[in-house]
Amino acid sequence: MSQQILKVRPTKIELVNLKRRLSLSERVQKIVKDRLSILTMEFLQAAREAVEAREKLMKDFDAAYKALSVASGYHGYIALEKEMVAAGTGLKVDSSWRNIAGVRVPSFEMEEGKKEGRAYSMVDTSSLVDEAGRLFEECLKSVAGLAEAQRSLELLGMEINRSKRTANALEHIIIPGLRVTISYLKMKFEERDREEKGRLKRVKMLVARE
Amino acid sequence: MVAGIRYEKLLQECLKEELRIVNSGMPQSRKKLSELLCEARPYVPCHDGSKHFFKKQEIAYLAALLDASEREALLLPVIIMLEVGRGTMLIPCGEGVVEEKIISHVLGMPAACDAGIIRLYRPQLAVIRKKLKTTTQYAFSHSSGVVGV
Numbered sequence: 104m105s106q107q108i109l110k111v112r113p114t115k116i117e118l119v120n121l122k123r124r125l126s127l128s129e130r131v132q133k134i135v136k137d138r139l140s141i142l143t144m145e146f147l148q149a150a151r152e153a154v155e156a157r158e159k160l161m162k163d164f165d166a167a168y169k170a171l172s173v174a175s176g177y178h179g180y181i182a183l184e185k186e187m188v189a190a191g192t193g194l195k196v197d198s199s200w201r202n203i204a205g206v207r208v209p210s211f212e213m214e215e216g217k218k219e220g221r222a223y224s225m226v227d228t229s230s231l232v233d234e235a236g237r238l239f240e241e242c243l244k245s246v247a248g249l250a251e252a253q254r255s256l257e258l259l260g261m262e263i264n265r266s267k268r269t270a271n272a273l274e275h276i277i278i279p280g281l282r283v284t285i286s287y288l289k290m291k292f293e294e295r296d297r298e299e300k301g302r303l304k305r306v307k308m309l310v311a312r313e
Numbered sequence: 314m315v316a317g318i319r320y321e322k323l324l325q326e327c328l329k330e331e332l333r334i335v336n337s338g339m340p341q342s343r344k345k346l347s348e349l350l351c352e353a354r355p356y357v358p359c360h361d362g363s364k365h366f367f368k369k370q371e372i373a374y375l376a377a378l379l380d381a382s383e384r385e386a387l388l389l390p391v392i393i394m395l396e397v398g399r400g401t402m403l404i405p406c407g408e409g410v411v412e413e414k415i416i417s418h419v420l421g422m423p424a425a426c427d428a429g430i431i432r433l434y435r436p437q438l439a440v441i442r443k444k445l446k447t448t449t450q451y452a453f454s455h456s457s458g459v460v461g462v
Contacts, residue, residue, distance in 0.1 A: 124325070131328045133398040134453055138335050141395065141451060144439055199366030202338025202359060204451045212368055269331060 106276075106283040118288045125281040132273040139266045141204045146259040153252035160245040167238035174231040186232065194240065196247055206262045208255040211247040335453045337361040343388035350376055350384070357390065365390065367447045375448060378418055379411065387411045390450040393438065397455050402438050404431040419444050 111117045175183045195214040200207050340357040349355040355367040367389065376384060391412060394403045406412035406429060416424040416431055419441055424431050433441070441449060 127325070127328055130397075130455070131331050134335055134455075135331060137395055137397050137453060144435070145442065148439060148443060197354065197369075199354070199356070200363065201447050202363070202365055202450070204453075205334040205337050207338075207363065210366060210368060210447065212370065269327075 106279040108287050109280055109284040111284060111288070113288055113291045115292070118285065118292070121281055121285050121288065125278065125285065128273055128278050128281060132270065132278065135266055135270045135273065138204050139263065139270055142206065142259055142263050142266060145203050146256065146263055149252055149256045149259055153249065153256050156245065156249040156252045160242070160249050163238065163242045163245045167235065167242050170231065170235040170238050174229070174235045177229060177231050183232070194243060203255075203259070206258055208258050209251060211251045213244045213247055338363070338365060338450060339392075339452055340365060340390060340450065343390065343392075345385055346372065346375055346379065346387040346389055347381075347384040349389060365447070365450065371445060371448045374444075375415065378415060383411045383414070387415070389448050391415070391445070391448060392452050393433070393441075393449055394452050394454050397453055402433040402435070404433065405429060406431060415445075416441065 109121075111121065178186075197212045197214055199210050199212075201210050202208075337360060339360050341360055342357065344355075344357055349367060349372050355369070355372060356364045357367075359365050372389075375387070375389075379387060391404060391406075394405055395401075396403070404412055404416065406426060410426075412431060413424055413426040416433075420437055424433075424437075
């Protein structure tokens with residue numbers, strides 16, 4: 104692909120500016136490439152984690168619903184629902200941010216404070232309900248883990264796309280354009296020098312003839 | 314010509330922004346592990362004004378590995394320096410005893426601290442980042458110093 108020469112004035116100052124711009128662009132290109140490789144590594148890790156979190160979530164929900172089904176079979180739907188209406192949970196999720204090579208990704212963590220007793224009657228229920236409750240709490244932790252991995256994956260993916268565009272623009276358009284313009288200006292100056300030399304020789308000859 | 318100059322200016326701004334972004338998450342100051350253990354929501358302020366939060370699980374994991382004096386010596390987040398263009402990854406550490414202990418434990422193999430620097434390979438970096446997500450932080454460095462800060 105032929106590169107377009109930038110429209111600049113053919114002056115030495117412009118040449119110096121272009122050289123400075125080229126060195127900045129090359130420096131940025133190296134940084135963007137390194138950042139891209141780090142982001143890709145983090146993205147792959149986040150993808151692996153998301154898959155693991157999804158599998159864990161499915162297993163947890165499977166176990167929790169099985170336990171709930173056993174509990175509801177033992178106590179009956181109506182009785183269980185009556186107990187569950189009053190039951191509340193004191194679970195809290197800490198949401199915060201962390202920075203991965205300039206990308207801010209969310210971080211969720213279940214707060215594990217002191218657990219108060221369950222809000223339902225201990226007389227009318229059995230350990231089956233406790234077990235179902237415990238398993239559903241595990242499910243909530245898995246949901247938080249999956250949310251974190253999934254959102255990190257999306258944000259890292261978007262940033263990788265953006266960085267790739269920048270890296271490609273630098274590699275295929277900006278840097279070659281600057282190089283071509285610099286070489287064009289150098290040729291122009293050399294040509295000017297040659298013309299100047301020729302002119303001087305001619306003047307010297309004319310002066311010598313007189 | 315005017316449009317060209319405007320475009321060039323915009324381009325320069327974009328490139329400078331790229332430099333600024335890469336190290337925006339660098340912490341302004343690091344905190345001791347013992348300090349972070351006492352905080353309800355442990356964090357450090359970053360250069361861009363945001364906060365970098367630590368996971369309590371990770372802090373507890375590190376605390377379990379170290380004794381009281383080592384907890385005083387360990388500064389978090391642990392900085393992983395990436396040398397731009399060379400592809401080398403380093404963990405700068407003063408005397409490096411605590412960092413060396415942690416890295417060795419996480420990797421499951423001895424990590425030698427040579428002249429205040431622990432050198433890492435890419436697969437090792439992935440293992441460290443998997444286990445210490447919030448307690449480690451990347452820093453892109455150039456021969457002229459840390460980029461964009």
